Amino acid sequence: MTQKKSDYSGGDIQVLEGLEGVRKRPSMYIGSTGKEGLHHMIYEIVDNSVDEALAGYCTDINVTLNKDGSVIVVDDGRGIPVDIHPTQKIPAVQVALTKLHAGGKFDKKSYQISGGLHGVGVSVVNALSKKLVIEVRRDGKVHRQEYSRGLAKTKLEVVGKTEDTGTTVTFWPDPEIFSTVDFDYKILETRFREVVFLNTGLKIILIDEKSGKKQEFFSSGGLIEFVKWINKSKEVLHSSPVYFKKESGDTIIEVAVQYNQGYQENIFGFVNTINTVEGGTHVSGFKTALTRAINDYARKKGLLKDGSLSGDDVREGLTAIISIKLPDPQFEGQTKTKLGNSEIKGIVDSAVSTALSEFFEENPNVAKKITTKVLESARARLAARKARDLVRRKNAFSLGGLPGKLTDCSSKKKESTELYLVEGMSAGGSAKDARDKETQAILPLKGKILNVEKANPVKSLSSEEIANMITAVGTGVGEQFDMNRLRYNKLVIMADADVDGEHIKTLMLTFFFRFMPQLIEAGHVYAAWPPLYKIRKGQKDYYVYSDEELKKATDKLGPVSVTRFKGLGEMNPQQLWDTTMNPKTRKIKKIFIEDAVEADRVFSMLMGDDVPARKAFIQENAQEAQLDV
Numbered sequence: 310m311t312q313k314k315s316d317y318s319g320g321d322i323q324v325l326e327g328l329e330g331v332r333k334r335p336s337m338y339i340g341s342t343g344k345e346g347l348h349h350m351i352y353e354i355v356d357n358s359v360d361e362a363l364a365g366y367c368t369d370i371n372v373t374l375n376k377d378g379s380v381i382v383v384d385d386g387r388g389i390p391v392d393i394h395p396t397q398k399i400p401a402v403q404v405a406l407t408k409l410h411a412g413g414k415f416d417k418k419s420y421q422i423s424g425g426l427h428g429v430g431v432s433v434v435n436a437l438s439k440k441l442v443i444e445v446r447r448d449g450k451v452h453r454q455e456y457s458r459g460l461a462k463t464k465l466e467v468v469g470k471t472e473d474t475g476t477t478v479t480f481w482p483d484p485e486i487f488s489t490v491d492f493d494y495k496i497l498e499t500r501f502r503e504v505v506f507l508n509t510g511l512k513i514i515l516i517d518e519k520s521g522k523k524q525e526f527f528s529s530g531g532l533i534e535f536v537k538w539i540n541k542s543k544e545v546l547h548s549s550p551v552y553f554k555k556e557s558g559d560t561i562i563e564v565a566v567q568y569n570q571g572y573q574e575n576i577f578g579f580v581n582t583i584n585t586v587e588g589g590t591h592v593s594g595f596k597t598a599l600t601r602a603i604n605d606y607a608r609k610k611g612l613l614k615d616g617s618l619s620g621d622d623v624r625e626g627l628t629a630i631i632s633i634k635l636p637d638p639q640f641e642g643q644t645k646t647k648l649g650n651s652e653i654k655g656i657v658d659s660a661v662s663t664a665l666s667e668f669f670e671e672n673p674n675v676a677k678k679i680t681t682k683v684l685e686s687a688r689a690r691l692a693a694r695k696a697r698d699l700v701r702r703k704n705a706f707s708l709g710g711l712p713g714k715l716t717d718c719s720s721k722k723k724e725s726t727e728l729y730l731v732e733g734m735s736a737g738g739s740a741k742d743a744r745d746k747e748t749q750a751i752l753p754l755k756g757k758i759l760n761v762e763k764a765n766p767v768k769s770l771s772s773e774e775i776a777n778m779i780t781a782v783g784t785g786v787g788e789q790f791d792m793n794r795l796r797y798n799k800l801v802i803m804a805d806a807d808v809d810g811e812h813i814k815t816l817m818l819t820f821f822f823r824f825m826p827q828l829i830e831a832g833h834v835y836a837a838w839p840p841l842y843k844i845r846k847g848q849k850d851y852y853v854y855s856d857e858e859l860k861k862a863t864d865k866l867g868p869v870s871v872t873r874f875k876g877l878g879e880m881n882p883q884q885l886w887d888t889t890m891n892p893k894t895r896k897i898k899k900i901f902i903e904d905a906v907e908a909d910r911v912f913s914m915l916m917g918d919d920v921p922a923r924k925a926f927i928q929e930n931a932q933e934a935q936l937d938v
């Protein structure tokens with residue numbers, strides 16, 4: 310008897326290997342054992358539920374963060390199969406939970422569309438959980454099984470009857486594995502908002518039993534709503550985004566585009582709802598088509614006489630989302646977030662070309678606005694190139710082409726070197742005295758650096774402080790960015806621990822995010838964390854980094870004398886070395902882009918022109934004084 314395409318049996322779950330390796334090298338499977346990895350545990354499960362939604366069987370997903378640190382994910386999909394696996398002789402659900410890579414998704418006939426980049430599936434979550442309980446509603450029954458650290462503690466038992474179908478996974482992340490087991494509501498909120506934009510009609514409910522917060526995520530507008538959401542704090546060029554959806558064989562292509570008056574290019578690619586941070590063939594197909602369509606249109610209308618508009622010209626101020634769904638995605642790249650399927654480039658290119666040309670013909674007003682903007686960008690880019698050459702020539706006059714203000718380190722071993730970007734000339738002086746000459750370089754920066762969010766690229770690049778930073782870092786910016794020319798392994802932003810310092814830190818982060826995001830992605834950018842207070846008890850000094858810590862310390866130590874550091878400049882070089890610069894004793898924070906969409910929104914909001922949005926954002930985030938992107 311031949312099997313029908315939609316018939317599923319436990320035998321379709323392929324068996325690859327056991328879970329021993331997962332607990333030995335957890336980072337290989339979920340990226341890290343820190344905060345990011347911890348949140349991936351939830352994504353793994355939810356991705357499986359989203360797969361059920363993509364296949365058309367699931368409409369509701371509930372995620373609850375419990376007071377005891379566990380997480381419950383409930384979906385109304387088909388439920389993980391429970392029949393006995395033909396070779397393993399245990400229920401399919403047990404195979405899925407105890408064997409790595411076991412899952413119908415590796416067998417195309419089981420899924421219309423297969424998702425889950427993390428892809429390793431529920432078994433990894435099981436291996437890394439102190440305890441996990443699975444409940445499957447299927448075939449009129451409720452099936453239940455308990456695990457601990459990947460091992461079954463009970464048999465799969467029938468514990469009740471039900472008319473419903475679906476899967477409930479409850480897990481307790483293992484504190485032996487994770488450095489933190491505290492989930493961050495905001496990170497989950499951002500991710501789930503994105504997931505519902507990409508899956509119109511899917512409802513996700515997030516509940517935090519600790520704080521009592523509850524939110525429902527649902528989008529009927531899909532990608533159109535998504536680009537509008539990203540551009541919310543920006544001045545847009547046309548009120549309704551360009552949108553289209555096309556099917557080509559097994560592949561579904563969906564695109565939404567809206568230009569804003571800013572200078573940044575924001576293209577977000579998704580494949581089966583996974584954010585492809587490193588781009589890939591879908592994004593390059595889109596870019597090629599966009600450049601060609603706009604050039605063709607401008608030429609046809611006599612707006613472009615000679616030469617042609619470059620890709621950078623047509624992408625200035627562009628916000629675009631390219632979401633594609635396909636049965637067999639191949640992921641490549643360092644973080645496996647780059648789509649590799651070569652056939653996709655042509656498919657997306659031709660779909661986007663046709664759709665854009667049609668749109669321009671039907672909407673001449675919008676087309677004119679876009680072309681005018683793009684021609685202006687081209688003119689400005691020419692001017693910027695001239696400014697950049699000027700910067701290069703100016704710098705050539707100082708020693709070795711490096712900025713005169715830079716105090717370089719002596720080591721030539723890049724892996725061990727650090728560049729401190731220091732707020733203010735006096736703190737810069739102390740840092741120079743305090744540093745380890747061999748490995749630490751100092752670049753002092755005069756007061757507030759330019760807000761690159763508001764200035765055009767010509768002005769940004771000709772600002773002295775920014776030009777100095779670019780030359781000291783070495784990589785170049787934009788089209789010329791070259792990671793191989795990076796001159797230091799760590800770039801450490803050091804600013805005062807007060808509101809002004811916080812602002813300066815944000816300005817510098819905005820600069821890195823907008824001009825050299827690759828450096829943040831690759832984990833080269835850090836923020837120093839200077840102490841707020843010094844406590845002296847007898848002859849001993851203690852440094853304290855927050856008001857909370859101060860209260861704890863004074864409660865514990867009794868009578869002490871407390872000095873508040875007003876700025877970095879107030880510390881003597883020895884204190885600065887001990888608290889902020891000595892790699893063995895300092896506090897330092899790596900800057901992450903958890904989510905590029907959210908980071909872009911936060912920077913536009915903090916640095917842009919939309920004052921009400923900024924106020925609302927700051928009020929909402931008042932408790933978290935620090936910018937955490």
Ligand code: 0RA
Pocket residue numbers: 315316317354357358361384386387388389390412413414419431476
């Ligand atoms: C394998 C095969 C099928 C569904 C699932 C796994 C599945 C996994 C998870 C994890 C969380 N929720 C889930 N829902 C479903 C297909 C089953 C069929 O064809 O009936």
